Amino acid sequence: MDIYLIEAIINGLLLGGVLALLALGLNLIFGVIDVVWIAYADLVMCGMYAVYWLHVYYGLPIGLACAAAIIFVAILGVLVHILIIAPVLNAAPINQLLATGGLLFFLQSFATLLFGTEFRNLGIRLPIIEIGTIFISYARLLAFGIALVGAMLLYAFLRRTYLGTAIRAISQDREIMGLMGVDQRRIYIITSAIGGGLGGLSACLLALQYDTHPFIGNTFGPLIFMICVLGGLGNMIGGFIAAFIISQIIAIGSYYQSTEWAYVIAFMLFIVMMFIRPRGILGR
Amino acid sequence: MLELRSVSAGYGSFRALFDVSLEVRDGEAVGVIGRNGAGKTTLMRAISGMIPIGGGELRLDDHLLAGLPAHRIVESGIAHVPENRRLFARLSVEENLRMGAYSAKARRRFDVQLAHVYELFPRLKDRRHQQAGTLSGGEQQMCAIGRALMSQPKILLMDEPSAGLAPLVVAQVFDLVRRIRSEGLTVLIVEQNVQQVLDVVDRAYVIEVGAIKLAGTSAELRNNTLVRQAYMGL
Numbered sequence: 001m002d003i004y005l006i007e008a009i010i011n012g013l014l015l016g017g018v019l020a021l022l023a024l025g026l027n028l029i030f031g032v033i034d035v036v037w038i039a040y041a042d043l044v045m046c047g048m049y050a051v052y053w054l055h056v057y058y059g060l061p062i063g064l065a066c067a068a069a070i071i072f073v074a075i076l077g078v079l080v081h082i083l084i085i086a087p088v089l090n091a092a093p094i095n096q097l098l099a100t101g102g103l104l105f106f107l108q109s110f111a112t113l114l115f116g117t118e119f120r121n122l123g124i125r126l127p128i129i130e131i132g133t134i135f136i137s138y139a140r141l142l143a144f145g146i147a148l149v150g151a152m153l154l155y156a157f158l159r160r161t162y163l164g165t166a167i168r169a170i171s172q173d174r175e176i177m178g179l180m181g182v183d184q185r186r187i188y189i190i191t192s193a194i195g196g197g198l199g200g201l202s203a204c205l206l207a208l209q210y211d212t213h214p215f216i217g218n219t220f221g222p223l224i225f226m227i228c229v230l231g232g233l234g235n236m237i238g239g240f241i242a243a244f245i246i247s248q249i250i251a252i253g254s255y256y257q258s259t260e261w262a263y264v265i266a267f268m269l270f271i272v273m274m275f276i277r278p279r280g281i282l283g284r
Numbered sequence: 285m286l287e288l289r290s291v292s293a294g295y296g297s298f299r300a301l302f303d304v305s306l307e308v309r310d311g312e313a314v315g316v317i318g319r320n321g322a323g324k325t326t327l328m329r330a331i332s333g334m335i336p337i338g339g340g341e342l343r344l345d346d347h348l349l350a351g352l353p354a355h356r357i358v359e360s361g362i363a364h365v366p367e368n369r370r371l372f373a374r375l376s377v378e379e380n381l382r383m384g385a386y387s388a389k390a391r392r393r394f395d396v397q398l399a400h401v402y403e404l405f406p407r408l409k410d411r412r413h414q415q416a417g418t419l420s421g422g423e424q425q426m427c428a429i430g431r432a433l434m435s436q437p438k439i440l441l442m443d444e445p446s447a448g449l450a451p452l453v454v455a456q457v458f459d460l461v462r463r464i465r466s467e468g469l470t471v472l473i474v475e476q477n478v479q480q481v482l483d484v485v486d487r488a489y490v491i492e493v494g495a496i497k498l499a500g501t502s503a504e505l506r507n508n509t510l511v512r513q514a515y516m517g518l
Contacts, residue, residue, distance in 0.1 A: 162386060165379050169372045176370045178354025179332055179363075181387035181435060 005255055007134045012251025013244065014136070017144035018205050020243035022220065023227045024151055024236055025198030031171040031234035032191040035085050035096045039104035040199060041221030043080070045111060047073040047203025048212040052120050062124065070200035077196020078189055085192070086185075104217070111214035119211035126208065143205035150201050151240065154194075158236075167191060171234060226270050232280030242281060246270075285310045285470055286331070286362070286439050291340035291350075293330035299338065300326040302495045308439060313461075313471040315481045315488035315502075317515060323494035324474040325367050328443045331472075332364035333357040344438065359387045363437035367444050369428040373417030377408055377427055380416050384434030393436060401430040404463060422453040429460060439470040446477045458484055478515040482506050490515075 026040050037043075050072045054065035084103055088096050126138040158164035166182050167190075177184055210216065227246050231238030246266055253262025277283065286308040293301040300323045308314045318324050329335045331342065333354035342350040347360050358364075363384075372380050381401060385394045402409035405426045411419060416427055425445055432440055445461065446454040454477065461484050465471060475481035482488060482502040490498040490511060498510065505511045 162382065162391065165375065165382055166386060169375055169379075169383050172372045172374055173370055175334070176366055178334060179358060179366060180383045180431075181355045181358040181390065182383075183353070183355045 003133050005252070007136075008251045008255035009248065010134065010136060011140065012248040014140040014144040015251065016244035016247035017147035018202055019220075019223065019227060019247055020240045021147040021150055021198055021205070022202045022224045023231065023239035023243045024154060025195045025202070026224055026228050027231070027234055027236045027239045028154075028167070028198070029191060029195040030228070031236065032167055033081070033085060033089075033188050034174070035089070036100065036225075036233075037080065037085075037195070038097060038100040038221075039080070039107055039217075040195075041217035041219075041224060042104050042107040042111075043073055043076055043196060044199045044203045044206065044220065045212070045214065045217040046076060046107060047200045048207045048210075048216060049111065049115060049120075050200075051204055051207040052122060052212050055122060056120070062122075066201075066204040069204055070197050073200030073203060074193045074197035077192040077194075077199065080196070081189060081192035086188075104221075108214050108217065115214065117213060117215075119213045121211050122207055124208060137209070139208040143208060146201070146205060150198065154198070163187075163190065226267065230270055230273055230280055232283030235280060235282045238280055238282030285312075285345060286472065287341075287343050288331070289341040291330060291342060292338040293326055293335055294338060295326075295335065300494050301330060301338075303340065304491075304494075304496055305340075306489050306496060306499075308470060308472050311468055311470055312487065313465050313473065313485040315485035316472070316474045316491055317476070317478050317481060317488055317505075317511075318474075318491035319476065319515075322491045324491060325443055326494070327491065328364060328367075328441050328472075328474055331357075331441060332362055334364075355387070358435050358437075359389060361436075361438035362441060363432035363435045363439070364441040365428050365432045365443060365445060367447060369424050371416040371419075371424055371427055371431070374415055376413050377416055377419070378412040380427055380431050381408070381412075381434050384431035385436075387435060390435045394434075397434050397436055401433055404433070404467075405430055405460075420453075421449045422456050425449065425453075425457050426460060429464065433464075433469075437469070439472060440464065442471065442473040444474055444476065446475065446480070454480065478511070 026037060030036055047069045050069040051065050054060040054068055055062050080103065084099050088099050129136045129138050129141065158168055166187055170177050170187055223246065227242045228239045230246065231242035249266045249269060250262045253265045288304055288306050290303040290305055291301060292299060292303060304327060316324055316327060330337050333352055337350045341348065344360055344362060349357055349360060372383065381398060385391055385397060390397065407423055408426055408430055411423065416424065419427060445457050449457060458480050461471065461473065465484065473481060473485060482505060485502055487501050488505050489496050498508065500508065
């Protein structure tokens with residue numbers, strides 16, 4: 001097989017890891033709270049700025065900066081829930097969509113105001129790994145590995161703890177959770193924190209590979225939604241699989257044509273899939 | 285043990301319960317019988333805090349419960365087996381039981397209580413890793429009752445445990461109720477299946493259009509003309 005094709009496939013796989021992590025976060029929040037955070041990718045943008053400022057400006061070691069950014073976005077997630085989601089929890093879905101959509105514009109404009117539209121780079125140059133004649137970016141490999149570990153930790157948490165089981169249960173029957181002795185509001189806040197934390201982790205991984213700017217969310221936002229819907233909105237395993245399907249299409253499409261064409265193909269496949277399986281690959 | 289005094293409740297501006305007063309004493313099994321839409325489920329939901337109480341007093345022993353959220357009411361000792369069982373279909377049987385023991389108090393005694401529920405319903409132990417949605421109707425009812433028992437309640441509320449089940453299974457479900465009673469647990473059960481419920485309870489209330497119409501021991505109600513004509517078709 002063509003060596004460049006193999007390289008494209010590997011890169012697609014590596015890209016899929018971070019996308020899968022983002023899809024997990026969004027799906028978790030949707031599954032539990034039943035609200036789509038349109039501005040999720042823009043919270044990730046905030047996280048990327050946090051990493052940048054803490055590391056480059058305040059000189060924090062990168063590991064510490066990342067840990068702080070994860071906590072920062074987790075707190076942002078809780079604030080988003082308390083200030084924006086909770087008041088519209090029982091409102092019509094369109095109002096919820098508008099509220100989180102408004103947050104998207106707010107965050108992008110606010111970031112522009114604060115930081116300008118400059119592209120900011122962490123300035124960390126990670127080596128390129130050479131296996132035979134295949135070149136793999138170490139940053140991508142690292143991001144992939146950490147994303148996978150993050151996903152596995154989340155899985156273990158959802159499987160093995162009371163809280164995790166309650167999070168899975170609440171997406172199946174919201175109304176009777178109180179009868180189990182579960183305080184829904186608490187679960188919502190914890191879920192928002194975990195969802196935010198996953199966004200923060202993704203922000204760290206993305207900051208290693210991409211420049212940070214106020215509109216970086218637009219690059220990933222639509223892609224993540226497409227992945228979540230393709231996998232079955234709220235279905236974490238479906239989203240996880242869909243992330244790798246989409247990233248492969250983009251990687252292989254980019255190899256044969258251009259990145260632009262790859263996106264066209266990916267979105268076309270998405271539209272076709274919506275006709276064949278409107279509830280997603282693993283949707284119920 | 286459980287006492288309701290002039291409780292009213294409803295959904296939004298619609299009132300479904302009017303001045304309901306009833307009492308369940310320690311160790312008793314009490315039935316509430318009535319037709320569809322008489323307010324039976326609303327009554328259960330009002331007691332367990334799923335809907336707010338509009339007026340009146342609700343107490344369990346010395347605790348005033350009116351106005352508390354559902355998760356606090358469970359902790360105080362009321363477990364509610366909801367209408368149509370409402371299991372978490374994609375969680376395993378054991379995970380369903382685990383959810384029933386969510387409160388901090390119940391969690392501490394999880395292992396003991398789980399062993400107890402499995403002893404009571406050995407079938408659940410055989411199927412503990414199976415998804416709850418794949419159980420038969422009777423087994424699902426077992427699982428729903430087991431889940432409620434996991435919170436170690438002082439009183440168990442059961443909302444139409446026989447609804448939607450085949451006649452043979454209905455008989456099994458009432459056997460389950462007898463088994464729970466023999467454990468000494470206090471039970472409040474709502475049913476349309478009047479004949480069978482009167483066989484397992486000590487006393488019962490008849491509810492019509494959201495108000496208590498009649499009350500008495502099982503024997504009294506079985507011989508009451510109104511009950512015989514309206515609910516037993518005799």
